Amino acid sequence: MKRLPACQSLHRAALSLLIACATLGCLLTGPKTLSAQDNPNRPHILILNSYHPGYLWSDGEQAGILETLHAQLPEAQFHIEYLDTKNFPKPEHYSHVFGTLAYKYKDAQFSVILAADNAALEFLAQFGKPLFGNTPMVFCGVSNFSPDLLGDLDAITGIVERHDVRSTIAAMLRLHPAAQEIYVVVDTTLTGKEQRKITEAALPDLKKKIKTTFTENLSIEEVLQQTRNLPPSTLVLILSFARDKNGRIFDLPELARLVSNNSPAPVYVIQEERMGAGVVGGYLLGGKAHGAQAAQLALRILAGESAASIPIVTEPPVQPMFDFLQLKRFGLKTSALPQGSIVINQPVSLYENYRVEIWCLVGFVFLQLCAIGGLLTNIQKKRQAEKTLGQHRLMLRQVLDMTPQSIFWKDREGVYLGCNAVFAKAIGLDDPEQIKGKTDFDLPWPTEEAEAYRADDQEVITSNRTKRSIIEPLQQANGSRIWIDTTKVPLQDKQGRVYGVLGVYEDVTEKKKREEQLYLAQFTIDSAKDSIFLIDEKAGFHLVNTGACRRLGYSKEELLALRVFDIDPAFPPGKWPEHWQELMEKGSATLETVHRTKEGKDFPVEVSATRVIYNDKIYDCAFARDISDRNCAEGERQRLEIQLRQSQKMEAIGTLAGGIAHDFNNILSIILGYTELAMMEGNDPEKQRQELDQVLKGAERAKELVQQILAFSRKTEHQKQPLQISLIAKEALKMLRASVPTTIEIKHNINSEGTVLADPTQIHQVIMNLCTNAYHAMRETGGILTISLDEVELGMEEYRYAEVKPGRYLRLEVHDTGCGIPQEIRNKIFEPYFTTKKQGEGTGMGLAVVHGIITSHHGHLTVHSEVGKGTSVHVYLPMAEQKAVPLAEKKVAENLLGHGERILVVDDEEQICDYLGLALQNHGYQVSVFPTGVEAWREFAKQPSRFDLVVTDMTMPYMTGAEFSQKVLSLRPDIPVILCTGHSALIDRQKARAMGICDYLNKPVTQHELLEAIQNNLPKK
Structure with a gap:
């Protein structure tokens, strides 16, 4: 067992100091240290830190990386970039970081790049190639790792962040055998969810079964409230808890300290950085050791190994570590700890163990200090002052030389006192020191330019004010002339007296050219009659021309704040990603749509869209032309x-x-x-x-x-309703099988229960017309008739048909293996009266009617045919979001005989009354027949329960069948009513059903039809 003293705070302070020094060094050197003047053998190493300084885990990783690499490569130059994703978690933050790094490191060449934690790896997977090419990379601290996270990166290796939760729980139960429950503190971040999953997987493997409670998306206040109420038999395990449900971010020791201060139960952890915050311990993974292991992989790459050849480390080493103070607090013995455990804060009396040696050392040191103390003090102060001054001068020179702008400073007489390397190179000097003592008239530019520079200097010195953005020409040492943007400030001494001028300028020649080109391009775009838009992936407008603003009625600022779906109602937000993806694949597209002005007026436009790349980003360049006049024509x-x-x-x-x-x-x-x-x-x-x-x-x-x-x-408008075409198709199949000869096999492949907005009668007519044509094409030779129904997505390619809009469609296909349609007549088959049948076999209106019906339903027809092999007709109908109106299900009557049910029959035709009465009586029904609705109603109203079903004609004197039915249903809503009509001009099937009529029969009605309708609608007994 190893013992560590109570020095956690000193360790963290040293860690923070190391990070701060490294960061300051990187900020002072910057990307320009990669210039041509740098030592070509000096390795340049970029460290991408996912978070911010002060976040202990990533600070530890960074410290481990820096210590390990600096020990082996003291000459290495480090560059550190903080992504700060804890404070800026949104995805668009990466784009800003990309722009910054692209500018800072546009000329940089790194020896290796180290990415700490998931955010840095995600950034490299997305932008690594454009920024750094094939520079080898090493990652660490990445949880939930999978090869998909690497994107298209191939020159990469690393070490996965994986905590040993199973061993930690086993140690907890060994130290607390009487424990009854484990309370697990974990958040709902991606890391938290993964660690919870690992914990749940580890529990069944334990020898002892124990109750486990996980925090469920709680605030820190709720977590602390629960921990205060934990019984003594409970153990607390802290996993990942970087952010609570309110978005508050916690550092590793901060969260551990809050929980341990509020918990009466022992608290265990899996991160080394939480130690010293009141927790007992666990099998810990430390950020510093983790970073050091990643640095070892980087050293192998710098030694010549290929990053791709180095296996990714998926099982990082963990160390059992415990806090002596907490062991003592809960009465735990160090002898019960796992083998090889490290114990911190264990008191060791150095004086007790080395009393004699300490006194000897103290005496010796005291004598030495007395002898040389004074001398050393003076020497040290002098050396420290000289060293500090030298460091400051060196740092200032490095800062000046790596700045991309030209910098110079002169005295009041215009004599140069110094400059940086960029300025010296521009005027043809090898060393900036050579500028001293020269004036503008000694440098390689014309006298009139030197006089203008001198006049600006005198103005700044005299006025004691800064002069900014002086756009002026400059002739370089090689004879070329450039445009520069100069800023000059007065130099002052301690007393505030001006003793010279400091100037900074940068080359703006290319910028000036681009501005001129941009002005010409903008003039051309704004002069165009068409509306022009540059649209980004999120459907936002990046650029618009004056024509677009004028046509839509917006100012340019207003229009740039909108999105495509604000001016084009045909492109709701959900449709735009599909259009963008299609444009990316095809490169261009042309479509007709509608634009809406600021006042809400819609007008038709034809849009030509092209994929373009601008500033390394992909855009949709769209030209929109008003086609109102063309559409009127x-x-x-x-x-x-x-x-x-x-x-x-x-x-x-x-x-x-x-x-x-x-x-x-x-x-x-x-x-x-x-x-x-x-x-x-x-x-x-x-x-x-x-x-x-x-x-x-x-x-x-x-x-x-x-x-x-x-x-x-018929001239009446058909009633459209949400409809399942599959039901109509199946109904049509029944009719076809009864009428088509056996030489023709009928197959169906109905794979959709989707809904369209359609008239069921017309859809039935379409299916029957198409199937009849198919049957006629095969009636001599026989064959196979196939009806298919499925759902398809029509995109921009199909949008070339003016009547078709992109979206979800039901596709009905009627295919036959008949004679086929010759090429020369295919464009005529939908014309009225065109027919290939013999005289008397057809009018030529069948397909014309089909075409008219499908067009009225905003659908589309296509025909594919090959002579001798057959024909396929595809019908596309737009799908509806509404639920289908259920069609009345017809019961199959196996036996049409009645069982004494009482039927009320009403018809003004005496012969029909007699026929219906006899027919129903012969089939076992009790029948009451009336010639008018008035008489029938009078009888029905006396005793409504006397009848089981009503059969009524529609057109009758004094009271129509519809009026009679409404009266009957108002008195008895449950009674089935069958309406018979010889003409549907006044009422159709849909209107009848809306009134509550259960069935609708067209005259003349056969005996079988009537009996079947009665059987289907009588209540089951």
């Missing part, structure tokens, strides 16, 4: 096209009238003829049944023809 063209299509439709109705009459006459001939034959076949029931079957088929043909005519001629 396009709208007029579309209006004329609609008028033309409407006139063509009217012409088609007139043209088809004769054909419709012909079809009806044929159907009526069949019905009349077979009815007469059936009446004559009174003695042959089988033959009579066959003839009546033909009558039924003719009636079905008439029903289908009427429905087609109504669908074609």
Whole structure:
């Protein structure tokens, strides 16, 4: 067991002094020590500290690095940069640090770079390559390490920060066998979460099972309140707690001291820096030892090893360490400590052990001091003064020489007293000392320039005031002329008398050229008619032209404070990252969108976006052109096209009238003829049944023809609602399987339950039309008809279609293996009346209707076809966020017979009443039939519970079916109502359901349809 004296405060003071000295040295030398005049064999080492001076863990790492490297490389030049991420944790802080380091070290070449803790490694992973190229790097203090943290860095190695929580807990339980609970203090930072996970994983491996309580995102006040109330049988373990829930930051010993001062229970830790703050101890990882081990890796790199070849150290050494004062406080014996433990603050009486030797030494020292004390005092003071003065002069010379600006100073007569190396080089001198005694007229610039410089000097000396930003030309020793920005200040003695002038200037030639170029470029941009924007990755405006301000009504300052989604409602914040990523991949894009002025007025624009790099950053350079006039012309063209299509439709109705009459006459001939034959076949029931079957088929043909005519001629607006297309597709599949021959196999691949805003009837029509076309393409040879439904994301590439906007879409695909569509007619298939079928097989309106429906739903159609192999039609419909309105589920009636249920039937057609009454009675129902809604209501109102279901016609005298249904439902909301109608101009299925009507049947209604509707809607008994 090792013993350490009570010297923690001295250790920390020495550590802070070492850090301060190293930091001061780095600040005084700076990046210019890497100039050509420096010793080329002198290693330059950059240390990136994640935090701030005074944060004990990183201070310890830095001290370990400096001590180890300085011991082996005393000539090494150190450069230290503090990232200060504890005080500036936001990600954009890295960008500011990047700019600073890029400026400071633009000409620097480091031998090795050491990164202390996660923030420094994250910074190097993001900016290391642009800043330092392939300079070898070493990291330390990195918790939660994974190779992903290295990014694209390859010349790198390091040591992972990993604490031995398992051994610490085992030591706690060995020292406190009666403990019942461990109270763990840990925060919710990334490091805290990882250490909690490690602790939870270590608990099952312990021999003794013990209750463990973790702090859950608490403030320091809440933590201290809980620790004050801990019972004596509890142990406290402090993990990472750098920040509480209120954002307050704690140093390692500060937090340990707060907890130990408020806890009646022993406190254990895993960081060496917390020792001496009232904690007992634990298996500790110290920042200084950690940094020293990283420095050893750096020495191997400086000795010639490749950083990539050195394995990353994932198990850093830890040391069991305990505080004697706390052991004594809790009655713990040092003999129970783990083997090899270090004990601090253990009192050792030096006098008791070395009494004789101490007295001898004291006597000898006293005699020596008496003899030489006075002499040494005088000599030391003189040497110290000379050394301090020399150091100050050397430091001042180094500061002047590494400053990038030219610096000089003269007396009142204009005679140079000195200058720095930069100024000497500019005027052709090898040594700054050679400037002494010269005047401006002795230097290599024209007399008129020397006179102007002298006049400025006299003005500063006479006025005793600083003269700033003197922009003037200067001729260098090599004959080239540059522009300089000079500042001159008066030099004063102790009495305040001016004895000379100090001047500083820097070369602004390139800056002046850039300003001229920038002015010309800005003039060109502002003169453009189009709006021009330079947009960053966060959708903020970095640059705008006058045209954009004028068109949108903002001042330039107002517009630069906005973002894209403030002026473009088509690009909400969630859409911008997708657009940015696509632009980064493709380099450019063109799209149509809408811009909104300051007054809230929207106008259409065409935007051409290009990826550009400006100041080492990537931007979106967008040119926006107002296309209001162009869109007006396009709208007029579309209006004329609609008028033309409407006139063509009217012409088609007139043209088809004769054909419709012909079809009806044929159907009526069949019905009349077979009815007469059936009446004559009174003695042959089988033959009579066959003839009546033909009558039924003719009636079905008439029903289908009427429905087609109504669908074609209907002018009412369809009602759109949130809808699951998958349900419509499955319903259509049932109809297809019943009507398509067995030579055609039907497959489906429905992979989405997504919702669109659509009219269910129209979507059903689209699916049936597309499937009918596919069936016709395969009816001679057979084949496979496949219906697929899935969700896709349409981006900027698909945005080239004016009617398609980027976003989530449902894609419906109808694919057949039929004959395919020849290339020469593919662009005509959506034209009205275009058909490839034989005369009488089609009107050519099917795909035209599909195209119109999909366009009205803001969707898009594409066709892919290959002759002899088949055709695929893709329908894209924009997805809706609303939930789908559930379609009424139809029960499959296995048996259409009733069981005495009481049905109320209302219809103003006497024959229909008779037919319905007989049909329902024959199938086991009790039926009450009424010719008007008024009579039916009068009977229903007497005894509402008498009936189980209502079947009503829509169009009736005195009271319509809808009015009757509302009255019935107002009295009995639970009763099922079935509405039958021969024409849906007044009411459709959606309106009926909104009224509470459970089912809706189109006349003529077959007996099977009615019975099935009744079975599906009667309450289950």
